Amino acid sequence: MADKVTSFDVARLAGVSQSAVSRVFTPGASASAATRDKVTKAAEELGYRPNTLARAMITGKSRVIGVVVAYLENQFYPMALEYLDRALKERGYHILLFMAQNDGNVGQIVEELMSYQVDGIITASVDMSNDIAKRCDDAGIPVVMFNRGQETGTLAQVTSNNIEGGRTVAHFLASGGHRKIAHVSGWQGSSTGLDRMRGFVDGLKDHGVEPVAIEDGRYSQDDAAIIARKLCGTSDRPDAIFVGNDHMAFAVMDCLRFELGLSVPEDVSIVGYDDVPIAAWPAYDLTTIRQPINKMVTATVEILLARIEQGAASERIQIPGPLKIRGSARKPKGFST
Amino acid sequence: MADKVTSFDVARLAGVSQSAVSRVFTPGASASAATRDKVTKAAEELGYRPNTLARAMITGKSRVIGVVVAYLENQFYPMALEYLDRALKERGYHILLFMAQNDGNVGQIVEELMSYQVDGIITASVDMSNDIAKRCDDAGIPVVMFNRGQETGTLAQVTSNNIEGGRTVAHFLASGGHRKIAHVSGWQGSSTGLDRMRGFVDGLKDHGVEPVAIEDGRYSQDDAAIIARKLCGTSDRPDAIFVGNDHMAFAVMDCLRFELGLSVPEDVSIVGYDDVPIAAWPAYDLTTIRQPINKMVTATVEILLARIEQGAASERIQIPGPLKIRGSARKPKGFST
DNA sequence: ATGAAAGCGCTAACAT
DNA sequence: ATGTTAGCGCTTTCAT
Numbered sequence: 001m002a003d004k005v006t007s008f009d010v011a012r013l014a015g016v017s018q019s020a021v022s023r024v025f026t027p028g029a030s031a032s033a034a035t036r037d038k039v040t041k042a043a044e045e046l047g048y049r050p051n052t053l054a055r056a057m058i059t060g061k062s063r064v065i066g067v068v069v070a071y072l073e074n075q076f077y078p079m080a081l082e083y084l085d086r087a088l089k090e091r092g093y094h095i096l097l098f099m100a101q102n103d104g105n106v107g108q109i110v111e112e113l114m115s116y117q118v119d120g121i122i123t124a125s126v127d128m129s130n131d132i133a134k135r136c137d138d139a140g141i142p143v144v145m146f147n148r149g150q151e152t153g154t155l156a157q158v159t160s161n162n163i164e165g166g167r168t169v170a171h172f173l174a175s176g177g178h179r180k181i182a183h184v185s186g187w188q189g190s191s192t193g194l195d196r197m198r199g200f201v202d203g204l205k206d207h208g209v210e211p212v213a214i215e216d217g218r219y220s221q222d223d224a225a226i227i228a229r230k231l232c233g234t235s236d237r238p239d240a241i242f243v244g245n246d247h248m249a250f251a252v253m254d255c256l257r258f259e260l261g262l263s264v265p266e267d268v269s270i271v272g273y274d275d276v277p278i279a280a281w282p283a284y285d286l287t288t289i290r291q292p293i294n295k296m297v298t299a300t301v302e303i304l305l306a307r308i309e310q311g312a313a314s315e316r317i318q319i320p321g322p323l324k325i326r327g328s329a330r331k332p333k334g335f336s337t
Numbered sequence: 338m339a340d341k342v343t344s345f346d347v348a349r350l351a352g353v354s355q356s357a358v359s360r361v362f363t364p365g366a367s368a369s370a371a372t373r374d375k376v377t378k379a380a381e382e383l384g385y386r387p388n389t390l391a392r393a394m395i396t397g398k399s400r401v402i403g404v405v406v407a408y409l410e411n412q413f414y415p416m417a418l419e420y421l422d423r424a425l426k427e428r429g430y431h432i433l434l435f436m437a438q439n440d441g442n443v444g445q446i447v448e449e450l451m452s453y454q455v456d457g458i459i460t461a462s463v464d465m466s467n468d469i470a471k472r473c474d475d476a477g478i479p480v481v482m483f484n485r486g487q488e489t490g491t492l493a494q495v496t497s498n499n500i501e502g503g504r505t506v507a508h509f510l511a512s513g514g515h516r517k518i519a520h521v522s523g524w525q526g527s528s529t530g531l532d533r534m535r536g537f538v539d540g541l542k543d544h545g546v547e548p549v550a551i552e553d554g555r556y557s558q559d560d561a562a563i564i565a566r567k568l569c570g571t572s573d574r575p576d577a578i579f580v581g582n583d584h585m586a587f588a589v590m591d592c593l594r595f596e597l598g599l600s601v602p603e604d605v606s607i608v609g610y611d612d613v614p615i616a617a618w619p620a621y622d623l624t625t626i627r628q629p630i631n632k633m634v635t636a637t638v639e640i641l642l643a644r645i646e647q648g649a650a651s652e653r654i655q656i657p658g659p660l661k662i663r664g665s666a667r668k669p670k671g672f673s674t
Numbered sequence: 675a676t677g678a679a680a681g682c683g684c685t686a687a688c689a690t
Numbered sequence: 691a692t693g694t695t696a697g698c699g700c701t702t703t704c705a706t
Contacts, residue, residue: 006699017677022701029701032675047476052452053390053399054699057682062390064433072419073614078409085436094453096401097432099422115389116431139384250618258619277410281587282595283620343683354693359685366685369691391683394698 005048014042025050056117065093065304066118068109070100070126074219074247075276076291080124080146083297091305093119100126110135120304122146127190130155142307146300147291149191149316156307156314158300160321162195163202165289168323169242169271170203172287175332178240178269182213184227184252186244186273193219193244196273200242212238217248224248228255232262240269240329246276246288253284253328269329275321285327295319342385351379362387393454402430402641403455405446407437407463411556411584412613413628417461417483420634428642430456437463447472457641459483464527467492479644483637484628486528486653493644493651495637497658499532500539502626505660506579506608507540509624512669515577515606519550521564521589523581523610530556530581533610537579549575554585561585565592569599577606577666583613583625590621590665606666612658622664632656 007021014021016035023029024039031039042048056062065088069077085095096116098109106128113121113136121136123129125147133143133155144156173181183200186193197214204211213231217224224243228251231238243249249272256262256270264270272279272288279286299317306312325331344358351358353372360366361376368376379385393399402425406414422432433453435446443465450458450473457479460466466485470492473480481493510518520537523530534551541548550568554561561580565588568575580586586609593599593607601607609616612627636654643649662668 008699018699019678019701020676022699023676026701030675035675049448049452051394051454051699053394053454054682055701057388057390057394057684057699058701060682067434072415073412075410075412075415078412078415078418081415081434082409082436085434086438089436094449095434097404097418097422097434099419099426101423111386112431115386117388117390250620254619278615282591283587345683355683356685356694357692359683360692363685367691372691388683391698392685394683394700395685397698 005046007048007050009046010039010042010048013046014038062117062119063093064096064116064118066098066113066116066121067095068098068100068113068121068123068126068132070102070124071219072099074245075278076147076245076247076274076293077124079276079293080297083294084122084124084146084301087297087301091301093305100128100132102127106131106135110139114139114141120144120308122300122304123148125190125192127187142304144300144304144307144314146296147192151191154314156303156316158296158303158317158319159192159195160289160291160296161318162192163199165273165321166196166199166201166242167203168199169273169289170200170207170209172323172325172332172335173240173242173269173271173329174204174207174209175335176240176269176330177332178330179209180212180238181209181240181242182215182231182238183211184215184217184224184231184241184243184248186248187218188216190219196244217244219245219248221248221251224251225255228252229259232256232260232268237262238268240271242271244273246272246274246279246286248272249286249288249328250278250284253286264328265330271329275324279324279326287326287329288324289321290324291321292319342383344385344387346383347376347379347385350383351375399454399456400430401433401453401455403435403450403453403458404432404461405435405437405450405458405463405469406461407439408556409436411582412615413484413582413584413611413630414461416613416630417634420631421459421461421483421638424634424638428638430642437465437469439464443468443472447476451476451478457481457645459637459641460485462527462529464524479641481637481641481644481651484529484633488528491651493640493653495633495640495654495656496529496532497626497628497633498655499529500536502610502658503533503536503538503579504540505536506610506626507537507544507546509660509662509669509672510577510579510606510608510666511541511544511546512672513577513606513667514669515667516546517549517575518546518577518579519552519568519575520548521552521554521561521568521578521580521585523585524555525553527556533581554581556582556585558585558588561588562592565589566596569593569597569605574599575605577608579608581610583609583611583616583623585609586623586625586665587615587621590623601665602667608666612661616661616663624663624666625661626658627661628658629656
């Protein structure tokens with residue numbers, strides 16, 4: 001018993017034309033106070049709300065943004081989603097959600113994205129970001145990649161400064177007197193994973209230190225735990241590990257503490273990347289690079305809507321992420337970034 | 338550029354009528370192999386995809402489900418979202434996401450849900466579930482409340498058996514020899530919070546035990562920590578605490594261990610509710626009632642789509658949640674539910 | 675400022 | 691099996 005109320009019904013009741021009703025409900029349109037009043041009353045009485053779909057068909061704007069995410073178990077993603085929704089809602093847009101399965105059917109997602117007439121797309125750290133982004137971009141739908149980039153190319157992207165972040169961690173760890181330093185990297189098929197690693201290795205070099213091990217944790221807790229076990233299961237273990245994101249860092253810490261009986265940071269210092277809320281929980285108290293998620297989201301939305309609404313060009317933005325020092329890693333005396 | 342390709346363009350190129358094109362892209366429609374072939378080729382060539390919006394306008398079905406969630410920081414929600422998306426996608430539906438801010442503008446959300454012509458709505462443990470649900474239901478849009486219910490009423494809802502869950506915890510704790518048992522409840526303005534509490538108190542009564550304290554944690558980590566501090570800051574502390582959900586339980590454990598210097602479970606046993614993935618992390622190793630999220634989601638989608646597609650009646654379902662015994666609470670010898 | 679009329683891209687009778 | 695013809699509910703010229 002519902003939404004069968006159309007602008008015609010309202011028009012009839014208000015004693016005006018249907019287009020008058022439309023005007024009253026269209027932000028920029030002109031209508032006399034009298035008309036406006038009659039229409040508003042009639043609409044109220046009938047419980048009328050404009051059909052967004054019909055409007056979208058005509059204007060060619062759905063005011064819907066397709067957001068593609070994967071693996072919500074890593075707290076970084078739900079946080080991004082929450083901020084994204086807030087920023088988008090402020091501008092009058094809504095999120096149509098797409099979960100990229102790991103066995104990712106990129107083709108299908110792209111099809112669906114397009115058939116729903118989304119005005120734009122945000123891919124959030126999805127493995128196949130590049131793939132999806134390129135195809136949608138080719139199809140003329142504005143895309144921006146959130147927290148993932150590509151080495152070369154012109155697609156819009158927003159990341160933190162991963163290279164600089166990795167370098168900062170290196171500096172911090174080396175200054176703390178660590179010399180046997182390992183790295184459980186983020187997925188080496190991703191720009192983020194690669195950049196953090198490169199910056200880290202580079203930064204270490206500045207201190208004349210070479211990492212004792214680098215292993216690809218692929219952003220998986222299971223993989224990270226396995227690596228931690230291997231790395232620290234011998235007496236020849238590293239005295240510090242930089243882990244490619246917080247999500248893996250938690251698994252690494254748990255493995256060291258509860259499986260290997262080691263202390264963090266006394267036996268091994270751990271540093272992560274992201275600064276998700278859990279990192280601040282006392283059980284982990286993780287020293288980590290803070291990805292300024294709020295700023296990143298704001299920039300993402302800004303860029304995307306500029307493209308959609310003003311046809312602006314694709315931008316590629318990097319936002320610096322400061323080191324958040326907590327208790328999971330030995331602190332250098334008088335450390336400064 | 339892009340998506341300006343319509344079924345007419347395809348029709349022209351394929352040398353058939355526009356409706357022939359429509360039929361080829363409509364699952365149940367009839368078209369000869371020849372036509373189907375020509376159309377498919379032409380469509381391919383032009384990069385045509387049907388406009389879902391236009392289709393939705395005619396059929397009156399958008400194949401979009403509005404999902405209202407809040408507070409993604411509690412891992413239970415993102416998990417629900419992930420399962421929901423999977424189950425819905427399987428049936429050809431998509432999720433339009435609505436974040437309910439705490440300062441919740443229920444009215445606006447309802448407006449938006451309706452104007453987007455969603456076929457149905459799922460509210461996931463949102464504070465104002467009842468409010469939103471009732472209004473949408475009144476408007477004729479099928480709604481099911483996920484993990485939240487109402488005492489009386491006919492709105493569709495899916496929860497775990499919270500009363501039974503609370504009772505199970507009581508039985509477990511009492512059997513473990515605990516006698517000074519406290520409860521940090523879920524929000525007492527919610528059915529889930531209330532039911533778990535009631536079941537718990539009831540179950541304790543069976544053992545002739547009365548809770549030493551019951552405080553409303555309102556599903557907030559901050560509130561829970563404050564309560565834990567108050568409860569366990571004295572020598573007269575409880576020897577066990579049942580916390581209304583895992584999310585709060587983590588905060589309680591952290592407070593006891595890192596602030597108060599207590600041991601869990603040696604000094605105080607902790608039991609939670611939900612069994613989110615983090616509960617299994619060694620740092621917490623939380624004994625908790627497992628909300629069978631997968632089954633709950635399946636049921637939710639089932640009920641909703643039955644209403645949408647077959648006009649079925651609203652169902653109210655409760656799914657039993659077993660106790661998952663881990664290490665955060667002393668184990669009774671030979672315990673059986 | 676307002677009404678009439680022409681579609682947006684598609685599906686669903688209705689014919690053939 | 692296929693084409694023709696109405697619309698779905700709305701925005702947007704175009705007159706008035």
